[in-house]
């Protein structure tokens with residue numbers, strides 16, 4: 001793996017107020033890198049630094065072998081030529097057809113007619129919209145508009161695609177359609193994707209690695225699986241709670257206790273199997289009373305609260321802990 005985008009102690013201030021503070025980050029070539037954070041955390045600023053629309057107040061930023069921070073505007077334009085971008089509001093030209101939208105960057109790049117038509121057809125085929133080539137954007141659904149956005153962003157064959165809240169204006173179904181397309185862009189075309197979002201589900205379904213931004217700082221980075229399965233900061237844990245079941249809240253627990261007088265224990269589920277067998281071996285009856293398991297990068301993650309009765313509960317829990325499983329008494 002080679003590094004595609006590198007932030008070295010990058011800070012960005014607006015009128016003396018930090019939007020990004022001391023960001024150090026490597027994005028590898030060919031990966032889908034998710035950046036997640038609440039509104040105002042600095043996500044858009046991070047994107048605008050990568051494509052050279054903003055310059056850091058301090059620190060160094062590399063895109064490929066180029067130190068963007070050392071380049072004049074002309075050099076930055078060169079770098080930008082290898083970067084595609086898609087937006088929350090799609091930013092399509094309403095007065096151009098679907099084909100016209102995709103052709104636009106090729107026109108700007110000076111690609112001549114027959115070649116331009118060939119490339120547009122190939123791109124529209126790739127995003128599944130060849131039959132809509134002559135329609136105007138207003139006739140398309142949100143998901144289709146974003147697929148045009150993707151085709152247009154890929155027209156000049158960039159090696160890096162920046163997606164800034166690209167699915168935030170879409171409903172869950174069309175979000176899935178666009179994310180599936182982004183996965184193909186990454187896997188089939190080898191394009192590095194930086195995905196900015198406040199939606200954890202988006203990260204969950206496509207990102208290989210993720211950085212959590214909180215008030216301009218990167219508070220956590222790691223494989224999407226690790227950050228989800230075991231968030232090490234409050235900021236990350238908060239996001240995970242919105243998408244995955246976690247331990248029951250005190251209010252939920254109070255309600256559960258009314259219905260379930262046995263010992264309540266929450267087990268964090270990672271890849272391990274064999275919870276049921278361990279309980280059985282110790283003569284413990286385990287009733288599932290809360291929780292859920294999701295799939296992430298083809299592995300299991302989540303947490304389950306059990307009501308345990310009978311048998312040797314302490315021995316069963318000790319056996320789970322001995323296998324490195326996180327167990328919490330509620």
Ligand SMILES: Nc1ncnc2c1ncn2[C@@H]1O[C@H](COP(=O)(O)OP(=O)(O)OP(=O)(O)O)[C@@H](O)[C@H]1O
Pocket residue numbers: 014015018019037038039040041042043044045046198
């Ligand atoms: N051009 C600007 N001038 C002044 N302040 C700015 C500018 N751009 C961003 N900021 C400030 O920098 C901080 C980070 O903003 P940014 O847009 O990067 O966050 P974000 O995580 O993308 O949020 P959102 O999801 O709401 O777009 C905010 O406090 C914002 O007000």
